[in-house]
Amino acid sequence: MLPLVGTIYFQSLMALIAVLLIMRVIYLMRQFWLQSLSRQHSIVDQINALLPQTQCGRCGHLGCRPYAKAISLGERINKCPPGGDETITNLSLLLNEHRHSLDPAHGEVLQRAVVVIREDECIGCTKCIQACPVDAILGGPKLMHTVIESECTACDLCIEPCPVDCIDLIQLGEPELLWRAPEAGKTTLIGSNL
Amino acid sequence: MRLFRNMFANSKLRKMAGVQSIAHSTPGGITPHLHKSRSLRSKIMAIPIPPHLLIPLQQQQGTASAACVKAGDRVLKYQKIADATDSTSLDIYAPSSGVVSMIQNHTTINPAEKEQLCIFIDTDGKDEELAEIDAIEWQTLTREELLPVIRNAGICGMGGAGFPLPKKMETSSNREIHTLIVNAAECEPFITADQALIRERSEAVIQGAEILQYAINAKHCVIAIERSKGDAIAALSKSISHSSVEIVILDDKYPAGGERQVIQAVSGKELQANKLPADAGIHLQNVGSVYAVYRAVAESKPCISRITTLTGEALQTPKNFEALIGTPVSFLFDLCGIDKKNHAKTVVGGSLMGIELMDTSAPVMQSSNCLIAGSLAEFPDTIPEQPCIRCGFCAEACPAGLLPQQLLSYSRSEDAQQLEDHGLFDCIECGACSYVCPSKIPLVQYYRNSKEQLALSQEVFDTSKGWQARFQDHQYRIKKLKDEAEPRTAIKPANIPSAEEKPQGTFSKDQAILDVAAAVSRVKARRKNVIASSESPAKPIQADGEAET
Numbered sequence: 001m002l003p004l005v006g007t008i009y010f011q012s013l014m015a016l017i018a019v020l021l022i023m024r025v026i027y028l029m030r031q032f033w034l035q036s037l038s039r040q041h042s043i044v045d046q047i048n049a050l051l052p053q054t055q056c057g058r059c060g061h062l063g064c065r066p067y068a069k070a071i072s073l074g075e076r077i078n079k080c081p082p083g084g085d086e087t088i089t090n091l092s093l094l095l096n097e098h099r100h101s102l103d104p105a106h107g108e109v110l111q112r113a114v115v116v117i118r119e120d121e122c123i124g125c126t127k128c129i130q131a132c133p134v135d136a137i138l139g140g141p142k143l144m145h146t147v148i149e150s151e152c153t154a155c156d157l158c159i160e161p162c163p164v165d166c167i168d169l170i171q172l173g174e175p176e177l178l179w180r181a182p183e184a185g186k187t188t189l190i191g192s193n194l
Numbered sequence: 195m196r197l198f199r200n201m202f203a204n205s206k207l208r209k210m211a212g213v214q215s216i217a218h219s220t221p222g223g224i225t226p227h228l229h230k231s232r233s234l235r236s237k238i239m240a241i242p243i244p245p246h247l248l249i250p251l252q253q254q255q256g257t258a259s260a261a262c263v264k265a266g267d268r269v270l271k272y273q274k275i276a277d278a279t280d281s282t283s284l285d286i287y288a289p290s291s292g293v294v295s296m297i298q299n300h301t302t303i304n305p306a307e308k309e310q311l312c313i314f315i316d317t318d319g320k321d322e323e324l325a326e327i328d329a330i331e332w333q334t335l336t337r338e339e340l341l342p343v344i345r346n347a348g349i350c351g352m353g354g355a356g357f358p359l360p361k362k363m364e365t366s367s368n369r370e371i372h373t374l375i376v377n378a379a380e381c382e383p384f385i386t387a388d389q390a391l392i393r394e395r396s397e398a399v400i401q402g403a404e405i406l407q408y409a410i411n412a413k414h415c416v417i418a419i420e421r422s423k424g425d426a427i428a429a430l431s432k433s434i435s436h437s438s439v440e441i442v443i444l445d446d447k448y449p450a451g452g453e454r455q456v457i458q459a460v461s462g463k464e465l466q467a468n469k470l471p472a473d474a475g476i477h478l479q480n481v482g483s484v485y486a487v488y489r490a491v492a493e494s495k496p497c498i499s500r501i502t503t504l505t506g507e508a509l510q511t512p513k514n515f516e517a518l519i520g521t522p523v524s525f526l527f528d529l530c531g532i533d534k535k536n537h538a539k540t541v542v543g544g545s546l547m548g549i550e551l552m553d554t555s556a557p558v559m560q561s562s563n564c565l566i567a568g569s570l571a572e573f574p575d576t577i578p579e580q581p582c583i584r585c586g587f588c589a590e591a592c593p594a595g596l597l598p599q600q601l602l603s604y605s606r607s608e609d610a611q612q613l614e615d616h617g618l619f620d621c622i623e624c625g626a627c628s629y630v631c632p633s634k635i636p637l638v639q640y641y642r643n644s645k646e647q648l649a650l651s652q653e654v655f656d657t658s659k660g661w662q663a664r665f666q667d668h669q670y671r672i673k674k675l676k677d678e679a680e681p682r683t684a685i686k687p688a689n690i691p692s693a694e695e696k697p698q699g700t701f702s703k704d705q706a707i708l709d710v711a712a713a714v715s716r717v718k719a720r721r722k723n724v725i726a727s728s729e730s731p732a733k734p735i736q737a738d739g740e741a742e743t
Contacts, residue, residue: 053658055665063665134664135671153661175650178305179642181605182579 050090054082055133056155058106084109112172113154121166128158215442217459222593223447224626233386233505233512247520248312250302253559254350254358256282267294272324285348289498289518292317301553327494340409347490349497352482356561365472366410372475374412378419379451382544385564387501388481390514396429402488416440449624467620507569508537517558524554539573541566546625580633588627594620598627605640
């Protein structure tokens with residue numbers, strides 16, 4: 001071994017190993033840098049993706065994304081009534097925070113719902129249109145307004161400004177499923193039990 | 195492709211020797227008792243016309259059709275009574291002549307016993323047909339002329355899943371198809387409709403296959419059938435002597451006839467879960483649908499009936515019927531001599547993938563291939579499920595190569611990510627895992643529920659994305675309006691007196707004194723305000739929100 005140390009082969013080998021090591025270190029550093037960069041940029045997005053996007057403002061913010069930003073800066077995660085326990089659970093898993101129950105100051109857990117304008121009574125004041133955070137109400141001054149049902153988030157921000165109280169919140173209830181999870185001792189699928 | 199080439203290489207030789215191609219083997223599967231012989235004893239029977247027909251407006255996966263008749267109209271046989279609304283809905287034709295009595299909701303065959311809009315026809319028994327249309331020579335038609343004929347015949351897949359044929363043809367005609375596979379593998383217990391059809395009308399089936407092959411421009415056409423159906427294979431071999439259609443023999447097991455299983459058995463390649471058969475250059479069609487295509491093209495008759503198996507221990511004479519779409523299930527049961535005392539359960543479909551039907555006034559649909567009036571001995575009451583003992587039988591039986599027990603635990607804990615990672619959407623819901631389970635766990639029902647839940651949460655996620663986008667647009671719009679409004683107020687502040695009050699070029703001493711006094715009083719007032727606010731500082735207005743643009 002010893003007589004080999006001085007040879008050109010040994011030196012070039014060492015140089016090669018050194019170059020490879022340096023390249024590896026640079027690669028790892030770059031990976032780490034990229035990762036931290038993406039993490040920084042996307043934490044608000046990640047929180048935002050878990051929020052229900054009703055834009056109702058019950059949390060005290062203007063919409064879901066502002067609340068997501070506030071959470072990323074340390075705000076409590078239990079201020080979203082439309083999301084309910086599910087959103088709190090998801091957020092606590094993402095942020096590794098304690099799973100507080102919903103803050104009652106911001107309202108109770110909300111179910112799926114939709115808002116409907118009683119069109120005969122509408123006077124066309126456009127106040128609800130201005131209040132709608134997702135532009136889901138159609139209409140013009142002194143003309144009847146109506147809600148685009150598929151776009152309505154049921155935030156109920158339009159109900160309070162209406163001067164003639166012609167807007168109703170309609171609960172949709174649980175969505176109907178074709179297949180229910182089997183209850184103990186009761187199945188509807190035949191094949192399983194032949 | 196190479197596998198295909200090998201398979202078809204010396205097809206002529208094979209045909210001359212009377213030997214058919216043998217399919218590749220597929221993983222998993224079970225061999226249940228088939229209960230098929232009873233319903234195969236007699237020939238296919240044409241049924242008498244029932245007094246009432248109720249035709250559901252949606253018999254297939256997709257959207258419902260729109261009725262184009264109203265209550266009180268008299269309709270003739272083969273007259274159109276509902277129009278397709280898009281490519282996944284079908285034209286519907288009157289199965290017999292009579293008067294439309296009403297259009298209203300009625301229970302139909304589906305797992306949740308949901309009601310659905312049906313057209314009720316009081317038949318008059320005359321069976322008057324719409325003016326006879328001459329049968330067309332399909333060989334003389336071009337492909338572009340042939341496709342609409344098939345599309346307008348109102349056919350959906352008759353294998354059980356009920357996929358609309360127009361949609362499938364549309365997908366296939368947009369891609370390059372090299373093989374048409376006619377699926378004659380009817381692996382589920384009790385069902386014999388396809389076997390009976392081939393046995394008696396193999397010529398029509400082969401012609402239908404040729405029509406379809408021509409319509410989608412496929413190079414090869416094969417019929418996949420299991421080894422045990424000797425009579426059907428014999429009938430087919432006799433009919434294919436003048437055509438290029440091939441017979442491929444599949445193994446006798448369940449599920450040999452699943453879409454992905456047939457493709458794997460014929461081509462030797464497994465189809466990915468997110469791929470359609472058309473992506474692999476294959477068009478797969480059930481025999482019943484192929485026969486319906488033959489009727490639609492060669493006889494110019496739209497789809498108004500299907501061959502349905504009636505069987506079960508509670509029926510005295512089980513047989514196959516050519517049943518009109520919309521015939522109440524109870525009417526067919528009465529024809530077979532139902533023993534009401536022995537009748538415990540009504541099952542639609544086979545015993546493995548079928549669903550229980552509570553209300554036998556529900557009508558026969560295009561996808562109802564089998565109706566079973568089962569006795570208690572055939573379908574005993576369910577025993578409560580026992581805990582999973584991790585025996586692993588289900589993993590051996592799974593034709594998709596999944597791990598059913600893992601999926602079960604994730605389904606119970608509603609772990610969406612793990613369910614997707616373990617290939618829940620590869621599950622073809624064949625029920626082989628539930629069949630072999632010694633703990634009698636209804637595994638497939640868990641998976642079906644989970645699939646639906648996942649689809650629902652995906653839908654919720656998609657809508658919330660839409661809301662988010664609209665919210666951002668709204669914010670952007672508001673900000674833009676504000677930005678546009680600001681310059682105007684800057685040009686003309688409210689507190690500067692207008693030009694009329696203070697005419698330019700004139701100057702009066704009295705006016706100047708008044709102006710100075712007013713200015714002094716304004717400054718005093720402002721100072722007072724400043725002192726007052728420094729003593730009790732007003733709460734700064736916090737703007738939580740921000741415009742995301």
